[in-house]
Amino acid sequence: MANVEDIVRERTKQVAAEFGERGDHFGWFDEIYRNAQGDNEQIPWADLEPNKYFKVWADGSELKGDGKKALVVGCGLGDDAIFLHDLGFRVTAFDIAPTAIEWAKKLSEGRDIDYSVADLFKPDPQWPGAFDFVLEVYTIQPLPLEMRNDVIDAIAAFVKNDGELVIVTRGREDHEEPVELPWPVSRKELSRLETHGFKQTFFEEMPGGEDDLPIPRFVAVYTKG
Numbered sequence: 427m428a429n430v431e432d433i434v435r436e437r438t439k440q441v442a443a444e445f446g447e448r449g450d451h452f453g454w455f456d457e458i459y460r461n462a463q464g465d466n467e468q469i470p471w472a473d474l475e476p477n478k479y480f481k482v483w484a485d486g487s488e489l490k491g492d493g494k495k496a497l498v499v500g501c502g503l504g505d506d507a508i509f510l511h512d513l514g515f516r517v518t519a520f521d522i523a524p525t526a527i528e529w530a531k532k533l534s535e536g537r538d539i540d541y542s543v544a545d546l547f548k549p550d551p552q553w554p555g556a557f558d559f560v561l562e563v564y565t566i567q568p569l570p571l572e573m574r575n576d577v578i579d580a581i582a583a584f585v586k587n588d589g590e591l592v593i594v595t596r597g598r599e600d601h602e603e604p605v606e607l608p609w610p611v612s613r614k615e616l617s618r619l620e621t622h623g624f625k626q627t628f629f630e631e632m633p634g635g636e637d638d639l640p641i642p643r644f645v646a647v648y649t650k651g
């Protein structure tokens with residue numbers, strides 16, 4: 427018998443497919459957040475905790491904000507934005523889904539985090555090249571493969587010279603064909619960042635937490651320039 431998590435995942439894929447058939451690759455996210463009606467367990471990726479793979483790297487590298495400017499791309503309910511804020515970063519965080527941002531603001535009450543509803547492809551004109559630290563968790567993988575290069579380029583554009591970029595994603599081998607949403611990212615796809623002047627400073631493949639067929643997670647860290 428399917429467990430609740432499997433049911434939620436299947437329903438999410440169905441909603442994404444319905445929107446995708448209409449050529450809308452972003453609208454389904456807000457639909458998922460709205461349908462959840464305040465219950466994060468109805469959202470496959472929302473566990474109200476900082477991403478555990480990111481946290482392993484952050485703890486291991488003794489990440490500290492020291493007032494530096496951080497951007498969280500596709501921040502969802504804001505768990506990673508809160509984590510970075512509490513490490514001492516000045517945090518800006520955005521998501522295309524208005525319901526996620528409204529929810530994130532409530533969960534972040536009392537913290538000075540600059541949240542906005544924004545599309546990665548039409549960002550605030552002040553953001554490109556403006557951030558010391560940019561974090562992307564699971565935002566590349568749910569967007570269509572045809573957009574992959576554009577998504578990576580758009581995320582890379584937020585990092586300032588000497589800034590740092592961290593990507594946390596489901597990963598696949600270069601020769602593997604992704605079969606279903608969320609579409610894992612390959613090392614070859616990430617190597618595109620090197621053409622934008624990024625240098626990889628850390629890469630780790632960690633085992634995924636799925637019970638049935640664990641999907642590896644990549645944590646990739648880059649500096650620009």
Ligand SMILES: C[S@@+](CC[C@H](N)C(=O)[O-])C[C@H]1O[C@@H](n2cnc3c(N)ncnc32)[C@H](O)[C@@H]1O
Nearest residue numbers: 455471500501502521522523545546563564565
């Ligand atoms: C799989 S969720 C991950 C959310 C969050 N990073 C986390 O790990 O909990 C992907 C997020 O990216 C957001 N997103 C998708 N397309 C986007 C776009 N074009 N611009 C900004 N955010 C986007 C979605 O609304 C969703 O919150």
